[in-house]
Amino acid sequence: MTLQQHKDILQHNNINSSTSLRQPSIQNSDQYLQDFRIDQKNGGTVVAPNIVGSIIAGDVYVVSTQVSHFSSINNNETLQSVKNKIKTRMMKDSERILEGSAQQSVSLNKIYTQLFIINDESDPINREHEIWQIETTNDLNTSAQTIINYNEILKPPLDENRTMKIVLTKGIAGIGKTVTVQKFVYDWASGKANQDLEFVFLLPFRELNLVEGKKSLFDLLCDFYPEFKDARSISDWICDRKVLFILDGLDEYKNELSFQTSILSDPAKKDTLDVLLANLLRGKLLPSAHLWITSRPVAAEQLPSEIFRQGYVTQIRGFIDEQKDEYFTRQFEDPDLTQKVICHLRSHKSLWILCHIPLFCWISSVVLKTIIKSQNKDSEMPSNQTEMYIHYLLIQTELSHNKYQGKNVSQEDALRQHKELIKKLAALAYWKLKEQNAIFSKEDLRKYYITPDEAFRYPGIITYVSECKSGYNRTKLFSFVHISVQEFFAALFVFHEFLSGNQDSLGLTKAKMGQNSNLSDFLKKFKCKTYRLKGSGFTEKHCDILVPLLTSPNSHLTHLDLSHNSLGLSALKQLSRAFCDPKCQIQMLNLSHNDLHSQDMELIKNVLSGSNVNLKILDLSDNQLEDEGVKIISAGLQSANCHLEVLKLSGCHIKEGVLKLLSSLKASLRELDLQYNDLGNIMEKKVSLRKYKLPSLRIYTGGVCSHQPGLYQYAVTLTFDPQTANEYLYLNENNTVAVRKREKQQLPANDERFDKCNQVLCCQPLSGRCFFTVDVIGAGVHIGVACKGIKRKGANDTVCLGRNKMSWCLCCSKNVCVAHDKKTESLTKPLQTESTRKLGVFLDQEAASIFFYRMNPEPELLYMFDADFPEDQELYAAFSIQEPDSSVCLRQASL
Template identity: 35%
Template sequence: MKFSSQGQEIQQNTRTRQCLTSLTSLTSLTVKKQGKLCITEGGTGEVNTEHEVRQIETFSWNPNRPETSIRDKPIRTVLTKGVAGIGKTFLTQKFTLDWTEDKTNQDIQFMFPFPFRELNSLKDKKFSLVGLIHHFFTEIKEAGICNFKKFKVVFIFDSLDECRLPLNFHITEILTDVTESTSVDVLLTNLISGQLLPSAHIWITTRPAAANQIPAEYIDMVTEIRGFTDPQKKEYFRKRLRDKEEANTIISHIKTSRSLHIMCHIPIFCLITATVLESVLKTKQAGGKLPKTLTEMYIHFLVVQTKVKNIKYDGGAETDPLWSPESRKMIEALGKLAFEQMHKGNLIFYETDLTECGINVREASVYSGVFTQIFKEEKGLYQEKVYCFVHLSVQEFLAALNVHLTFTNSGINLLEEEETDSVQTDESSVRQFYQSAVNKALKSPNGHLELFLRFLLGLSMPSNQDLLQGLLTQTGISSQINQEAVKYIKERMNGALSPEKSMNLLHCLNELNDDSVVKEVQHQLSSGHLSKVNLSPAQWSALVFILLSSEAGVDEFDLRKYSASEEALLQLLPVVKALFISKVWKVHCYSCLSRLSGCNLKERSCEALSSILSSQSSRLRELDMSNNYLQDSGVKLLCVGLGSPHCVLETLRLADSLLSGCQITGTGFTSLATALRSNPSYLKELDLSYNHPGNSGMKLLSALKEDPHVKLVILW
C-alpha cells in the first residue's frame, strides 16, 4: 500500500509496518542525522516556562556533552521531545523509509503513523480503534484484519503540540474493546494509557512545551533531540556550499554572533543562514556587511525569497523594484496570519484559520507555491490540506513585521488587550508602543513572546528599515527613541526579573546594537576585580551571557571568583544548570564542585540546587555545601531533590571545619534519612561532621548503614 507523510509517498510492503522497537537504532540515527540525543527515563519531566530558543541556548552551552545510551529493557511508550524544526517528523519519516525498505525492525508486523494534524480533522467523529485504522489504511480493511493482539504493532503519534483534541487522562471513560466506537480523544487516551491494546508500542513526538499533556506514569522512556552539534554545523555548511572559502567565511561569521550560533543548532536555520549569507557574499549587499542579528538575518531571508519570486515566478529582472503590489499583499496577509495564530498558540493552520485572516484556500496555495521557503501547504493521510510556516521563528518574525506595519501605517497597537482607534504616531506614542511590547513579553508566563520582541525591536532600527525599503515606510523613529528603548530595557533588567527573562532582554539590546553592559562586565572580568564589585542585576545577566558564550566553556565553577554570596549563586543559576545538567560529571571532578563551600548559602540556595538534583537531565555527582548556614530548613529543601528518582548524587558534604557546622540537628537528619530511603541507589558518601544529630539522629543514621537497600558506604 501507499501512504503520504508530509507530501512524500512511501511504498509499503504487503505488511503495513513502520519502526520503533529497536531504540538503539533511534539513538544511532539521531546522532548521525540530527545531532545529540539525550535520554532520560521515567516521565515527561518539568513543565517548560521559557521560549524554545532559551532551551536551545542551554543545550548549546556544552558542545561536547556525551551521549547516553538507551538501556535494553522492555518498553511500551516512548516520548521524543525537541523544539520546533529540530527534526522530530524527519526522524519518524526516516524510520518509516528504513522499515519499508527492509533495513530495520523487521520483527514489527504493523506500523501505523497518525500525525496529530490529521487526527484534528476527526474531532467531532466517532471511531473504534479498528475503524480508525481501516479509515486511514484501506489495505488493512480490504485484507479483513481486525485482530492485532497476535501481531507486533507500533503506533506513531507525531507532533503532540499540534493536537487540538481535548486529551483528558484524568476524566475519561475506560475503553478495552478495539471494536467499540467512541470519540477520537477518548480512543487516544485509552490507547496511550494502555487500557486499549496494551500489547501495542507507542511513539509520541512533541515540542517540550506540550510534553506534560501526557501524564508521566504512561511514559516509559523520554528521549530528546537537541539538534546539530558544532562539528555538524560545520559539516552542513561545507556540504551545502561548493565554495570552500565561502563555507569557511560563514562558519567563522556565525561564531561571532551568539544569537546566530544558538539558532544554528536547528537544521532549518542552517538552511536560512546558508541561503542568506551565500546571497550577501555574492551580491555584496549592504557594502558586504554580513547580518549579525536575528532581525537582520530574517530580513535578508525575506528579501532573497522575494527576489526568487519576482524572477522565477513573475519573469522579472534582477534590477526590477523588489516590492510589487502583489508581493506586498502576500507578505501583509502572511504577517496577519502569523500574528493571529501566534497569539492563539497555533503552528498548523486549517482552512477555517485562513478564512478568519481573510485568506482563501486559493490564495494560500499561491502563497505556498511562490514563497516556498517561507510558507508551505501539505497533504496528509486524510488528504486534508494543512498550512504552516517553515519554522516557528519565521512565523514570529512575520508576526512582528505585521505588528510593526500596522502601527506605523495606522497607529494601532495590536498588542493592546482592547482594540483602539488609529492614532497619530508621534514620538510619545512610539515610545509607549515599544515599552508596552517589552512589558507584554515580560508578563508572558511561558516566554512565547521573547523572540517576537527581539524581532519587533530590531525592526525599529533605521538600518533594518532601509533593508526593507519599499515594504516598510520610514517611521521617522529617531536615534533618541532607540536610545530611550535601550534605557528602558536596562531599567527593567535591573528590576525583579528571572535570570531567563533578563537574558532575553540582553538579546534585545543586541538587536538594538547596544553591547555596553556586556563590555562593562568583560572589563571587570579581565581585570580580575569582579569579585570586588557590586554588580547590578543587568550586569549579572551580562556575566551569565559571557560565561555561556565562552567557546572554551567553564571547566571549574568557583562561586567565590564572582562573589561568595547566595545572590551570586542565584544570579548565575543558568550557568550552574548548564554545568550540572548538561555535562556528565565524574567522581574525580570533586574540585569542580567544591567551590560552593563557605559562600553564605542559605535556604534559597538549597531550593535552587534541589531543582537541579531532581532534574531528569541532572548529572551532578558531587556537591559540597560545607561551611554554609543551611540549618534544618535548608536541608529539608535540599532533600526534596536528593530523594528524587532522577538524583544521581554520589557524594554530599555538609560539614564545617570551623566547628560551627551547618546547624543541622535531628530534624535535618530525619529529612536526610527519608530522602535516602526514597532514592537509595546512588549516594555513597555523606559528610555531616561537626553537626548536632542528637540521639534520634544517630539512631536514624545507624539504621541507614544497616539497610541493605541504601548504598551508603562512607558516613562522617
C-alpha cells in the same frame, strides 16, 4: 491447517472418539474451516489456546460448527499483501524531504544528518523561549551523555534486549523531531531496520485534528491507511502482532489530552478521538502495542508520568558542532564556499548556537550563499537572527517575483511590489500565534485574503505540511517553515500596526499576556540593533510596546530613531526611565522634530547624567528648546557620567544660551551642530576658544533662520516657472496659481517646457531645509519634488512625476497615494473632504528625506520618502495637473 490435520492430531494423542469425544459429521472439508468448542466434563481440564498443541485431560466434549470460507493461508497472504502496499506507500511518502520549501524537495538519505538524541527522563520543563533554551544546552558536556540512534529509539540504552512499550521524544520547534520520525519510517518501510515490527502506523497530530465524530481504532486506521479496507481480520492482525503507533507533534494537537476519560479496551468500539488517544497512551487499548510520541517540551507536560513505567523519555538536542560542519559540507559542493559560511557563523556566537536547529542551518545556507555569491559590497553579512531573517525575506521575495512575474528585479523592488501580501502574511502569523496555532487550512488563509496560490508563491516562507489523502475531504494544511519565522512575521505585523496607529487592537498589554502566550516572548527575542520609528506617529500609548524592548535583558538595540513624532511629556518620562535602565544599550537617540520644549529638557538632563547610560549621539534638532532648554542640557553635559560624542541642536531657536552650552563641553564631544539658530556674532570668539581647547571639535553654524516655530522656520517663497509650464497650464496671480484648462494656449517653444505632460516646476531651487504649502482644488493633482534633469519632452516614464528616479510626488486623486520610480503606495490617511485641500512639503536635503503633510491646520504627516538625491542635480518643487479646471495655489507657509 485443514480439518484432516486436526483429526490426525486428536488421533495421535490417543483420544477415544467413541467415549471421550463426540465427533461431528463433516462434509466438504476442503471448503470449510471448523470452529471448535471444547467443554469440560466430569472434572476434565482444558488448556487450549489453539487446537494444535492443546492439552486435554479427562472427559471432554468437542463441538465444531461451520464458518464461512476464509482459509488461514489466504489470511496470511492478505496480511502480507496489505503490509507490502502500506510499506510501498510509506516509503514513497518519506523518501524525500521538503527542506524549507514545498517546491524544492530533496532526497532524505542525501540530506539527513544524524541528530544528537539523549536519554532525558529527569529534564525539567523549561519555560523560557525555546530559542533561548538552546543557549543553555550549548554548554552541556556531550561526551557525558548517552547518545541514542534513531532506529533504536524503542530500545533503552541500559537494556538493549528489551523493547519499550512507550517512548516520548522532546525537542524544540524545528530541531528535527518530524524528520527523525520520517527517517525511522523510511528505514522500516524499505526493510533496512526494525523489521521485527509487523506494522508502523504514523498518525500526525496535525492530521488527527481533522477527525470528527466517534470512531473506533479500526475506523481510524482505515481512514489513514485505506489499504486495510480489503482486510477483514485487521483487529486480529493488530492484537496478535508487534505494531508501533507514532504520534508525531503532540504540541500541534488542538485539544488538551484528558486522562480522566472512560476506559476503552475494544479496538472495534467507537468513541471520540480524545478517548481513543487517552486509552491508547494508558495501555488500556491494545496493551501489546508500542507507542512513540514526539512533542515540544511544554506540551509534553500534559502526559502523566505513570504512562512511562514501561517506557522512557528522550530529547533531541539537534546538531552538535561536528554535525553542523557535516550539514554545511553536504549542502555545498564548493569547499571554499562551505568554509566561508562556517567561518562566518562561528564568528557570531548567537548564530552558531542557533545552528543547533537544522531548519536554521538551511535558512543560513540560503542567505549566506546568496550574499557571498552576489559579491555585493553594500550587502552586510547578517550578524544576528533578525538580520538573517530580513535577508531571508528579501531573497525569497525576489525569487518569488522573478519566477512568477517573469521579470528580474532587485530585492528592494520586489519587496515593494509584494508589500501587501507580506502584510497579509504578517497578520496571519500574528493572530495564529496569539491562538498558539502554527498550522492552518485554506479557510484560514482566505480569512486574511490570501489565496493558496499566493501562499505557494512563497515556498520558503509558507509550506504545506500535509494533505489528508485518506479521508477528510483531502484537506491541505499549511504552516510557516518554522515557528521562529512565524514569530518574525508576527513582529512585523505588530510594528506595522504600531506605525499605523492600530496598536490598541493587538491586545499586547501585560494583563493580556498569559504565562503560556508566545506573544510575551517574541517581541523580546529579535536582536535588532536599530529601530527606525521616524514619522511613525509614536505617542504615549505606544510606550507599552517599546519600553520592554529597551529594557529586555537580551536587547541588542543601540540605535533608536523617534524623529518627526509628537512624543509629549508622558511618553518622554517613560522613555527616559528606560534609557537609564542598566539593561538599556541605546547609544544613538534621535528626538528631532518632536515638539519638545524647554521644560522637557529636565528629563534629557537626567538621561545625560545617568550612571548606566551609554548614550554617544543625541539629536534634538528642530524642537522649541530656546535658551532656557539649552541651559538645562548644559547641566547634564557637565556630569561625570556623560560621555556624549555628538550633539545636534540645529533649528532649536538658540541665542545667548549657546554661551552656557560652550562652557559646559567636555573633551569627549567631537561634533556640535548649531545650524539654523539666530546666533549672530555671538559665536566668533567662543568658537575660536573652544576649537583651541578641543581641537577635534567640529561646530556647524549657518543656515537661514526664522522666528517661526517648527517647520515654519524653514518656509520658502515659491513661484511657478513659466518657461517650464505645459501649454494647458495657465499661470495667474504673479505665477502663484496654476490652472489646468481644456484649451491649449500658444507659448514659445523652449527646451525647458513640458510639451506633452501637464506639468510645471518652480523657479526657485530647493536646498538645505525647505518647507512650502499649497492649496489644491480638484482631482488629478500631483505635488512633489523633481531634479532639474527630469526629461521635458514626450509623455513617457522619464517625464511623468513619480514614474522615474528623478521625482517624488503625492497624488491627490480619489485614491491618495505616493509615487517614485514607477512604484506607488496607497495611503490610509485621507485628505480633507473640502473642495480646497491644504498640503505641505518639507525637504531635508542633508537627511535625504521628503515629507508630505496635511495642514489641519497644523502639519499632520502623511508620508515620508527616504530619497537618494543625485549629487549633481538641483531640486525643484514640481506639480502635475491632469484634470481640467483643477488648480494649485502656492501659499506663504506661516502661522
